[in-house]
Amino acid sequence: MNIVVCCKQVPDPEAPPASFKIDAAANKVAPAPGVNQVISPFDEQAIEAALRIKDGQESTVRVISMGTDLVSDVVKKPLAMGADELYLIQDEALNDGDGISTAYALATAIKKIGEYDLIICGRQAADWDVGQTGVGIAEELGIACVTVAKKVEVVDGKVRVERVVADGYEVVEVPLPAVVTVSNELGEPRYATLKGIMGAAKKQATVMSAADIGADTAKTGKAGAKSKLLKLYIPVREGKCEMIEAEDPAEAGALLAQKLREAKVL
Amino acid sequence: MDFELNETQLMVRTMVKDFAEKEVAPTAREDDINETFPTEILKKMAALGLMGAPIPEEYGGMGLDWLSYGIMIEELGYQSQAVCSTVRAHISLGAQSILQWGSDEQKKKYLPDMAAGKILSGFVTTEPNVGSDIAGIECMAVDDGDSWILNGTKTWCTNGSNADIVIVIAQTDKSLKGRGLGAFIIPTDSKGYSAHAMHGKMGLRSSDSSEIALEDCRIPKENLIGKIGEGFKVAMSAFDRTRYCVAAGAVGALQQCVDASAKYVADRVQFGKQLGQFQLVQEMISEMRVECEAARLLVYRAGCLKEAGKPNTIETSMAKWYSTEAAFRGANNAIQVHGSYGYTNEYPLERILRDVKACTILEGTSQMHKLIIGRDTTGIAAF
Numbered sequence: 151m152n153i154v155v156c157c158k159q160v161p162d163p164e165a166p167p168a169s170f171k172i173d174a175a176a177n178k179v180a181p182a183p184g185v186n187q188v189i190s191p192f193d194e195q196a197i198e199a200a201l202r203i204k205d206g207q208e209s210t211v212r213v214i215s216m217g218t219d220l221v222s223d224v225v226k227k228p229l230a231m232g233a234d235e236l237y238l239i240q241d242e243a244l245n246d247g248d249g250i251s252t253a254y255a256l257a258t259a260i261k262k263i264g265e266y267d268l269i270i271c272g273r274q275a276a277d278w279d280v281g282q283t284g285v286g287i288a289e290e291l292g293i294a295c296v297t298v299a300k301k302v303e304v305v306d307g308k309v310r311v312e313r314v315v316a317d318g319y320e321v322v323e324v325p326l327p328a329v330v331t332v333s334n335e336l337g338e339p340r341y342a343t344l345k346g347i348m349g350a351a352k353k354q355a356t357v358m359s360a361a362d363i364g365a366d367t368a369k370t371g372k373a374g375a376k377s378k379l380l381k382l383y384i385p386v387r388e389g390k391c392e393m394i395e396a397e398d399p400a401e402a403g404a405l406l407a408q409k410l411r412e413a414k415v416l
Numbered sequence: 417m418d419f420e421l422n423e424t425q426l427m428v429r430t431m432v433k434d435f436a437e438k439e440v441a442p443t444a445r446e447d448d449i450n451e452t453f454p455t456e457i458l459k460k461m462a463a464l465g466l467m468g469a470p471i472p473e474e475y476g477g478m479g480l481d482w483l484s485y486g487i488m489i490e491e492l493g494y495q496s497q498a499v500c501s502t503v504r505a506h507i508s509l510g511a512q513s514i515l516q517w518g519s520d521e522q523k524k525k526y527l528p529d530m531a532a533g534k535i536l537s538g539f540v541t542t543e544p545n546v547g548s549d550i551a552g553i554e555c556m557a558v559d560d561g562d563s564w565i566l567n568g569t570k571t572w573c574t575n576g577s578n579a580d581i582v583i584v585i586a587q588t589d590k591s592l593k594g595r596g597l598g599a600f601i602i603p604t605d606s607k608g609y610s611a612h613a614m615h616g617k618m619g620l621r622s623s624d625s626s627e628i629a630l631e632d633c634r635i636p637k638e639n640l641i642g643k644i645g646e647g648f649k650v651a652m653s654a655f656d657r658t659r660y661c662v663a664a665g666a667v668g669a670l671q672q673c674v675d676a677s678a679k680y681v682a683d684r685v686q687f688g689k690q691l692g693q694f695q696l697v698q699e700m701i702s703e704m705r706v707e708c709e710a711a712r713l714l715v716y717r718a719g720c721l722k723e724a725g726k727p728n729t730i731e732t733s734m735a736k737w738y739s740t741e742a743a744f745r746g747a748n749n750a751i752q753v754h755g756s757y758g759y760t761n762e763y764p765l766e767r768i769l770r771d772v773k774a775c776t777i778l779e780g781t782s783q784m785h786k787l788i789i790g791r792d793t794t795g796i797a798a799f
């Protein structure tokens with residue numbers, strides 16, 4: 151099995167909101183210098199999904215990370231978890247894209263680096279939470295896509311996916327090659343091991359530019375973006391507290407339920 | 417001079433931090449209250465290769481460099497000094513003593529299982545009458561043909577009740593004092609070996625400290641590490657390593673104090689202001705942070721010297737003394753910053769205070785380190 155996993159480096163989503171500033175003129179988010187870079191958590195789950203398949207059957211797991219400020223100890227984490235190869239797609243012409251242009255660049259890179267049976271992505275990236283990349287890659291490659299997976303198995307040349315829906319999950323089977331996007335319901339990603347870290351330190355990532363992957367730069371990055379960000383702002387949150395007065399707890403409960411229903415919380 | 421950590425060191429930091437946050441922190445408080453030995457945590461650490469981190473690959477370890485190893489201990493120490501103490505006793509007192517002084521057979525026999533966490537080890541010099549002055553060891557080892565017979569009482573043996581092997585420093589000839597000492601590998605299932613866990617410690621409560629009775633405990637001849645007369649050196653070189661680990665763990669504890677305090681003073685409001693807006697409160701936090709950075713640099717320098725194979729006894733002594741005392745001051749101040757909340761075990765700070773107090777005593781008391789540094793500085797031994 152040739153598995154490709156797309157991993158995006160993002161500012162740590164666990165960092166306190168106050169450490170992010172908005173550059174209104176450029177419509178960009180600027181994290182404070184102290185904020186660590188991490189692999190987007192859903193993408194770590196994508197790695198985990200790939201490694202679970204690799205645990206059960208002979209597979210090669212190739213990881214692609216795209217970006218220009220990649221931090222080597224961050225993007226190498228998938229290798230330390232057990233992935234086999236790392237490809238870094240680095241080019242200014244690929245920056246500031248939207249879901250469509252990013253998917254185009256990644257799909258182009260995937261075709262370039264070799265055979266693929268299964269492509270796994272996180273359901274969305276923890277920085278912009280758009281969630282178009284996985285489906286976009288499938289569209290570019292003209293293959294099937296299953297989203298929000300909680301379990302991914304390869305059975306008889308097909309990929310069987312437990313897909314999260316509102317009140318449970320559904321089981322979907324599609325032929326390979328296919329794209330699957332995974333959700334947090336997949337479970338905790340495994341830790342990097344010391345052996346993996348020592349191995350990762352010895353491995354060199356393959357660095358590729360837009361030209362190396364054969365991408366048409368009119369379709370990548372900002373130039374290829376189909377959507378336009380109009381306004382970026384931090385919403386003002388207001389907290390209001392209302393005390394419910396009642397004769398006894400039962401009445402208070404009923405009144406509270408009524409209020410919550412009025413506020414459309416229930 | 418280069419203050420940047422390399423890729424491996426950074427990856428080790430991220431990995432152990434993540435592990436300690438998810439696997440060590442959640443039970444640290446309960447384990448402290450109940451004096452629970454962290455068996456499950458050790459198993460999980462073994463699966464990630466941490467129990468043999470600095471042991472060379474040829475003996476089943478991971479071949480981690482000294483600085484990475486220090487960082488690993490620092491991150492464990494951020495969450496739990498008790499886990500730190502268990503791990504450093506096993507790796508740096510136990511396994512690395514065999515690595516440095518053991519025969520090829522001993523290395524092959526013990527190290528792979530030790531690195532895999534299948535064999536847990538301890539190491540003991542201390543006796544009821546012997547603490548800082550280890551040349552005065554009274555526990556006796558007698559040559560009996562193809563075996564050694566050991567008799568005596570040891571105390572404060574970290575891991576003593578949970579270990580599979582304990583390295584015991586014992587005397588073979590009282591008249592020779594330090595030059596008569598030998599280091600012996602005692603399998604804990606040997607007849608004549610018994611360990612009793614000590615209870616009621618102020619801190620490091622989930623780390624196992626045991627008293628050991630050796631009563632005609634017979635072990636094979638080949639269980640002597642190195643030669644008779646080298647026991648003192650085996651102990652001193654072991655201390656050079658564990659002192660480094662104690663120091664690294666204390667840096668982790670101190671960083672926890674800094675982070676917890678910085679967070680608390682942003683949230684807590686008194687007199688209509690965040691605590692952080694009071695200068696006297698900021699002073700405590702600034703002091704803590706500078707001491708933490710200073711301690712870290714002392715530790716990392718000692719680690720770099722070890723990695724380069726250069727003499728580092730004095731530098732390690734400095735790191736150990738300064739870090740542990742700074743961590744104690746820092747924990748004291750962090751409790752102060754948290755007021756009455758810091759005085760309860762809802763926060764980890766009072767545990768850190770109790771735990772790092774031990775670190776100023778074990779592996780050479782702060783006074784002994786001052787004497788070592790003083791002797792090196794003045795050329796005059798004051799002990």
Ligand SMILES: Cc1cc2nc3c(=O)[nH]c(=O)nc-3n(C[C@H](O)[C@H](O)[C@H](O)COP(=O)(O)OP(=O)(O)OC[C@H]3O[C@@H](n4cnc5c(N)ncnc54)[C@H](O)[C@@H]3O)c2cc1C
Nearest residue numbers: 539540541542546547548572573574774778779781783799
């Ligand atoms: C939690 C814990 C775990 C431990 N684990 C181990 C272990 O795994 N293996 C092991 O062998 N031991 C272990 N020890 C024992 C530890 O190494 C000793 O406690 C330490 O060496 C000090 O000895 P002591 O407690 O007997 O104090 P003493 O040596 O009796 O010292 C008492 C006081 O006198 C001071 N003092 C002593 N001599 C001098 C001098 N010449 N000049 C100035 N001041 C002096 C000391 O600084 C101290 O303040 C552990 C101890 C603790 C608390």
